[in-house]
Amino acid sequence: MPNKEKRLRKERLDRGIKARSEDIFALSSWKEISYLLAPRVLPLMALLFLALFLPVYWKKVLVTTAIFGILAMSWDLLVCTGLVSLGQALFFGVGAYIAGSLNHKLGLPWWCTIWTSGLLGGVLCSAILAPVLRLRGIYFSMVTLVVPLMLVRIIEATKILGGTEGLSGIQGFPNLTVELVLSLGMFLCVLFGYRRLLGTDYGLVLQGIRDNDRSVISAGINVYWLKAQALFLAGSAAAMAGAFMTHAYMFVGMPVFALDYSILPIAAAVVGGMGSIAGPAVGAFLLVPLSEALRGLGALRIVFYGVFLVVFVVGLPEGILHYLQRKYYQFERWVSVEE
């Protein structure tokens, strides 16, 4: 050793209350029960409070936030399966166009189109991406980057589905309360549904595909079929979000395949923390209101997104949620290194 100064390392240990409350039989004191419940119930209460008491403009923002949150969570579910998508706008746009055409051509009301386009959109997107399910890593990502861009150009060139002008005059929601309840309801269903799903055996197999797909294959499991199912699960949530936005804007057009709907979910997941479903939701709740507050800056908002992405990827790659989780569950101390 060139210098004899005392060298330290950081040691992380689980808090006692975390170790105790992991065991179901130890849940006998309010302290432990509230330790477990606080991170789940407090955000819910905050959400309810916001939904009730915000001014009208910010209620609209809350609706948008919930929709982007759904997109971000569906992106995260795909990541948990090992499919990194660079084009979440595909699912969003397909859902939006299905809802738009169902309402425009067949005159179906909004309470019918939203779940129909969720189902149809999920099926359609898995069918579109089925031929490339064998691809791994960046090759799959590049396909997902290209497909929405191509759909836009095809709509532009062939003038189907309203062409560059899109479909307008689509039925809107009766009032803001319906909009708010529906979007937050969908958001919470997706959040808790996905988290529950990842905890089941089925979810473990999905995560196994991400960790080591070949060992899942050698366990005799058909990974392609499972990946298609994951695409359906993620795609239908994102398509439902798209259908919702169609009715909220009373318009569907080429912007639904725009880069925004691909970038924001990724940004939210990077900021919030990937792989836990809740992380992207947290990220969306930070980024969307922030971008709304920065609306006065115009195009400069996207500059901030770009900078945010870089800063978080380099500086805090685990994301805010995982960082907070660590602080909540563990304590840290400096200990000297034995020479």
Added chain:
Amino acid sequence: MIWGALLYGVVNSIALALMALGFNLTFGISGIANFSYGAMYVFAGYGTWMLFQKLGAPLFLSIPMMVFLTGLTGAIMYRLVLVRLRGLVISEVIATFGIGLAALELFRFMGLIGFEYTLPVLVDGSIQVGPFFLDLQRAFIIVCGVLLTAFLWVFTRYSPVGLAFRGMAQDEYTALCLGIDTDKVAMLAMGLGGGLCALAAVVILPLGTISVDAGYDVLLEALAVCIVGGLGSAVGMVVASFILGMAQSMASMFMGSHWMMIVNLVAILVILAARPSGLLGKQKELEERI
């Protein structure tokens, strides 16, 4: 008619090859898919415009300066950001994409849009090729493309740095064992990629106006050429740029200009689905699909 389309197809193909050259070099050597490539292209364009029109520097000085500056930007980007993310493919993509997005939208915010943002042609006039007239700038693109490709061919085969590049492209760990500082080489590759990108920009941009959207399009074109030809394969890149360039010219001639970009996108999709390493890329079967 058909011969005219063929002639412009050749120009288009070589322009595509020029655009993809830097992207391909960086990816082939360091494995970094530089998604800020389009931003670098536009940056070089605006920078040259600024030096030439605003500061009054002569063109033959401002072009080498911007080529150097863009290369330097690439190298700095590697040193500050990418070196911390080596090997994490998705993080690299997100970081470079974030940088590119920020730069391009910053240009848009600064209002650098309009017809006054054009670069002067390097050579004026036109020549007659058979029954057609070809302006000298387009002829210059052909010369430039051929010369640069030849230069890179010689450079990577006969210079020590070029050999280090190829060594690292073949196997990074072995290169490290043989005393090649892979971080330094990757930084050089990123810088050289940026420089080539700037060269492509100053040669191609005089044909139109400099616009922010060109940045996104160039990235897509470069991606298309590299994916179809095989990421990191030099010969594949040339072949692919001719296939795509000709197909684009034909599509825009017989089906309308809307179809030009669709040609690229369809080509990317078909190649990725059928043969992910591209036409002439090294087949890495297990890495790309299961």
